Amino acid sequence: MKSTYFNFSFFCIAVLICVLGCNRSKRDIRSQNENNTPNIIFLLTDDQRWDALGYAGNSDIITPNLDTLAAESVYFKNAYVTTSICAVSRASILTGQYARRHNIWGFAKNFSEEQLQNTYPLLLRKAGYHIGFIGKYGVGNKLPSKHFDYWKGFPGQGTFNERDENGDSIHLTKKIGKQIVDFLELQQGNEKPFSLSVSFKAPHVESDPGHFNPDRAYDDLYVTDSMNIPKTSIEAFRNYFPERFTENNVARNRWETRFANPTMQQESIKDYYRLIYGVDQVVGKLRKELERLNLDQNTIIIFTSDNGFYLGEYGLAGKWYGSEPSIRVPMIIYNPSDTINAQKTINDKVLNIDIAPTILSYAGIQLPEQMQGKDLSELIDGKNNNWRNEFFYEHIWESSEAYYIPSTEGVVSGDKKYMKYFMNRDTTDVIFEELYDLSKDPKEINNLIGKPEANGLEMALRKKYVALKKAGE
Template sequence: MFCRFLCWMKLNVFILALLGTFGCSFSGHTEKQPNIIFLLTDDQRWDAMGAMGNKIIQTPNMDDLANNGVLFTNAHVTTSICCSSRASILSGQYVSRHGIEGFRTPFSPAALQQTYPMLLKNNGYSIGFIGKYGVGNPQDFPDSLYHYWGCDALHQPNYENEDGEGNFIHYTDIVSSRINEFLERFGKDEKPFCLSVSFKAPHCQDGDPRQFIYAERYKKLYANVEFALPETAGSSYYSFFPQDFRIPVFNGVERQNEARKRWEIRFPDKEKFQESVRSYYRLISGVDDAIGILRKKLEEIGKAENTIIVFMGDNGFYLGEHGLAGKWYAHRESVKVPFFVFDPRADESQRGKRVDEFALNIDVAPTILSLAGVEIPETMQGINALDLLSHKTPEREMFFYEHNLDIPTIPNSEAVISKKYKYIKYADLSTPFEEFYDLENDSLEKVNLVGEEKYADAVQEFRKYLEVMGNEVK
């Protein structure tokens, strides 16, 4: 069934790519190529945005774009870690195909030419990249291939910086100033542009006990908010995992699971939990302010009406659920992300739409190419996500998730996720461990149904899906 489904998807992508070469967009426009800005946040989970139902977080600019565009309410990543997910976003491919499984692995020169920025460059676009690139070592960054390169020679930029006069400047503000610089240089030309912006926020500052370092002006924001502990924060939800998940053994040495190690830094008690979540939210509100500045600049240079804004998080983030911090595993908190497309050229009938079908990070590249009227390469495994809105492409019944990073303290896993069920397998543990959830009745993934007679057939079916789909994505 999955093989037939994948072939059908590829046929639709090919047909729609041909349509795209004639300048069609989801709103029916045939005018000149639009400008495109892709915004990526780091570790922003799906519900950390007002438009996704969060009543506490202040994200008015994200919300306005999402509520006046197309909001994908069921968007997920196919690998939940920055280097691999970013490579999937750029290439439109699963990790099994693009091969970026670690922080030091760059794209090959040939693979780089098949990423969406290079394909747009070859079709007349000025291209820029700002912020955290995140694929390969800094010496491998493709800065010379971009018309504007605003990334620092660091894999993980620092939040705390100094400007030319020795004054403190937060990294989100540096990114914001570089966006303005790009728009000043390239936004006034007749030539279309594509700017990819990759914020560090709300990622933690690794190695710093403060973790989520926000600009001082946000200190009072959320100060009086009391955040509710997740329902799955109790110790029983972590002790549920087997011993070699909690204490992996590498070269004969026991080490603590990285997700639990970071939990002990961020969520060990009520006070630390509250401060961590407040600070995490403050970083996201900082990004939202930068988006507001970006929109004002587009208005100022007269490009707001022809500039599409695409937004996504590179992966989700545990805020203590399942006794974990970080990401990496296939639970909802880790894999579900915000995703929307705002096209100011769209008809009123196409605004404020919500799509509940599965959209994936591998869909970003083909969606951007389609909006630009550029053919989607056959090597891309994603789809133009906007075709889900008009039902021009078949709904995904399920999707494959993989995480094979070579870090001993993060056990590898694979999963198959449908709207009804989720199956997760940790094959590399000494005794392979499985999780199976009935998502319709257990959205928080509290009760593992492996071993329950009622679900035995469903578990066995998903085991087969995992094997077949894992082979298909390569």
């Protein structure tokens, strides 16, 4: 009898300890947020093309932490930007809108107050989130610091050659990593959920026209390696675009300073990859810090880039134009509470304008009518059977003699693509056109424009281009 009583008492105590332990653990994890509203961290790199990631099949680049994140997440294989340039793409990310709607085409124009109030961070703050911003803001020259609870953003391009709190030299990417830790530590005891937007400068060049400037701590990486180069970067493709397109083109001029010969190309690619390795290290430390603070089980991480980058393709450097290396980006969503969709790869087309509505949806906030992007959580959960298979691409630029960048408009429809290059805003002043069947020609080598066998495809995509352009207004 005594033995039975003892065993029963021991059992009750064990259960009580277990319950109290579980409750304590949950209380620690949810200390900021009793309603279990998720924390959201958005990580944005600058100029990282879709294939500059080990998980994407790149055997040269070293990105162990990003690869692990991607393997534990939903990985979007076909993520694109609607405009491939920093300021415009960032405006689209923040608002969930095409450029022709938010009307920010360059670097100097700021959001109106109404536009700013309808960006995802400020909508989160209105809903009770504690919001922070770190890194390159990139939209206009008026920083919205007063609207944030934590602000470590900077205007313009910034520099990688930074100073820490003691005045010692520190690489910008590493400094951003320290600021992330600082923000997370400040969340201890905060009852509000948080949203942190981190905008890296890496792997952007140091200045204009610029060079890649990685943390010299990573100089030993790739020293003896020979990097694979893009197929269309060889000399045979230097005149693929016509002379009217390439002559005095900013992209060709920058190619001259970074990729003009094999040695330059190898060193530039290595430094570009070293910059991404620096970001990868920050991502690894971020995840460890979340775990240390018991925030890892309730924090969603979204990772992408503002645009891609030419690594010498067609004798070009930079972005702007409609090639896959320029408009296609990595995209990852890690949601620890969604174990069903972990380790999932999605092939549907997703866009930078989908980021804002997705973040708001995770936070349980109704989407503003003016947002044109879609909620990616619906695609992840299989709740949207009518997902897009095509999208409109646009980059409008008023060129000058000193800064010549032909404007671009086009459409990607399924595995087909049409792009038109023209002067300024005059779509009738056509410089060059491209038409590809990406299922047969993923490297965009065989331009089908004007070829009799592709007349039907050309006509069909021109019609889609007109229709999608109108729909995006």
